[in-house]
Amino acid sequence: MSDPYRVLGVTPSSTDDEIREAYRNLAAKYHPDVQGQGPLSDIAETKMQELNEAYDRIMDIRRGGGKPSSEYTQQSHSGSSLFAEIRRQIQLGNLSIADDMLERIDTERDAEWSFLKGSVCYARGWLNDAYHFFSNAVRMAPDNAEYKAALSNMDNAKKGKMNGDNSPYGSDKGSLCGEGLCDTCQLLICADCCCECMGGDIIPFC
Amino acid sequence: MFGYIRPYKPRMEISDYELYKASYCGLCKELKKFGITSRMTLSYDFAFLLILYMAVNETEISLDKKACIAHPLKKREFVKSCDALTFTAAAECISVYHKLKDDISDDGFMKKAAAKTLLSGMKKPYKKAKKLLPELSSLTEEKMKLQKETEDKKTKSIDMAAEPTAAIMSAMAGGITDNPEKKRILMRMGYLLGRFIYLCDALDDMESDYKTGSYNPLLLQEEEYNPEKIRSLAKDSIYFTLGELSNAYVLLGDIKYKTITDNVIYMGLPFVAEKLLKGESITKGKKSSFLTEGNENYNE
Numbered sequence: 416m417s418d419p420y421r422v423l424g425v426t427p428s429s430t431d432d433e434i435r436e437a438y439r440n441l442a443a444k445y446h447p448d449v450q451g452q453g454p455l456s457d458i459a460e461t462k463m464q465e466l467n468e469a470y471d472r473i474m475d476i477r478r479g480g481g482k483p484s485s486e487y488t489q490q491s492h493s494g495s496s497l498f499a500e501i502r503r504q505i506q507l508g509n510l511s512i513a514d515d516m517l518e519r520i521d522t523e524r525d526a527e528w529s530f531l532k533g534s535v536c537y538a539r540g541w542l543n544d545a546y547h548f549f550s551n552a553v554r555m556a557p558d559n560a561e562y563k564a565a566l567s568n569m570d571n572a573k574k575g576k577m578n579g580d581n582s583p584y585g586s587d588k589g590s591l592c593g594e595g596l597c598d599t600c601q602l603l604i605c606a607d608c609c610c611e612c613m614g615g616d617i618i619p620f621c
Numbered sequence: 622m623f624g625y626i627r628p629y630k631p632r633m634e635i636s637d638y639e640l641y642k643a644s645y646c647g648l649c650k651e652l653k654k655f656g657i658t659s660r661m662t663l664s665y666d667f668a669f670l671l672i673l674y675m676a677v678n679e680t681e682i683s684l685d686k687k688a689c690i691a692h693p694l695k696k697r698e699f700v701k702s703c704d705a706l707t708f709t710a711a712a713e714c715i716s717v718y719h720k721l722k723d724d725i726s727d728d729g730f731m732k733k734a735a736a737k738t739l740l741s742g743m744k745k746p747y748k749k750a751k752k753l754l755p756e757l758s759s760l761t762e763e764k765m766k767l768q769k770e771t772e773d774k775k776t777k778s779i780d781m782a783a784e785p786t787a788a789i790m791s792a793m794a795g796g797i798t799d800n801p802e803k804k805r806i807l808m809r810m811g812y813l814l815g816r817f818i819y820l821c822d823a824l825d826d827m828e829s830d831y832k833t834g835s836y837n838p839l840l841l842q843e844e845e846y847n848p849e850k851i852r853s854l855a856k857d858s859i860y861f862t863l864g865e866l867s868n869a870y871v872l873l874g875d876i877k878y879k880t881i882t883d884n885v886i887y888m889g890l891p892f893v894a895e896k897l898l899k900g901e902s903i904t905k906g907k908k909s910s911f912l913t914e915g916n917e918n919y920n921e
Contacts, residue, residue: 424875444871444872445871445872449868450868451868453809453865453868453869454805454809455805455806455868455869455872458805458806458872459872462872462874536780539780540780540787540809540812540813540816540865541780541781541784542780542858542861542862542865543778543779543780543857543861544778544780545861546861568864571864572860572861572863572864572865573857573860573861573864574860575863575891576864577864577866577867577891578864578867578868578870578871579867579870579887581887582632582884582887582888583632584887584888584891588892588894589895591629591888591891591892591895592895592899
């Protein structure tokens, strides 16, 4: 196995806090809640596993130090065997087969059907259709965590959120066009809001 | 070819900017080997493909300094010929050739005439490129046929309309490496970059397509022509694409030249999108031709 410190991008002299921070940052990129059911989810999963192992090993070496609660464990899915088979085909990347199987079902086009249909579209990169079907799935089964995660993942993207984005703009991509005065105002207003939260105020009328 | 993939200059380190420029100049010089015409067709998109190639394959580049046709008075740094350049230049020739062939069937007399002239000059470069990347060339040919069908059928689905361009870019980016895992990541990235390019182009052309009655899937989304509404629809599609692109991109991990690729992906692309979504053109007012696209903007 590779050097666990390298996996986390830290050194043996890094503090526990630094290592925890590095773990959290990387986990946020690879986590299945973010990566979803895309065609690269297996790569993301492997990376997540490597990360978990590396983190465990470092913590073993150092003794003690609890793991951040964000640790990922594989979920298992229930559902009819046909849907389970379709899921398997999607995971294997056999999208045409999965789609054919889905299209042949015309009786029970329930939430699971919509979700799987959305997953096929998502894996193909047909993101508009994927969003449509994920929305349907959530509408039909509002409490299903998996469907909700898939939809909220796309909703975040819709708002301009990008994975691993450390740019000064974050999800406020609109401000890329208007660097300058407008930014300053926004910054002030933002600072004012922060101040107000803490009980202070830098713009009295705002 | 389109020029929608570009860095966000105000936030670029100067050393990165110099390297980007040198890559661009290197690509231009490399294209000369394919033929004079191919040189006039260079765009930003392929400069990024080149950077991505060098990033993933950890290409150590060497620079040289020379004057050239475009800048006869001042010597400029350029990346010396290497595998990355050969690959990118060939991919460009293939892509441009097919784009020109597509333009010929387009409406508009001027566009047609310009495409015809350029196309005759691109025959030789294309032949050469086809030898280097036979698979990409046949896939591009096949997908351009699909594109024609999509247009003829006046397909309403935005996903379907973007598919051919996305598939071509997917194959192109996949050609960067033989490492199976990285190849999959790059193919996904390529697909989404192609989708991004297609959506930007559709947005950029929306008004003119409305006037001429040309096919544009964005125009088919609403019964009546309502640019604001269409833009907000396009915005969702574009941001889905960028979000998913970033999901694939982070899986590449710490690549070489990451500050450059980060700049393009997290700022350059959203900047282009935001501008287009505001109804501004990215090519400075006039819709650029192959002769002027990209080049002029880069010489500031």
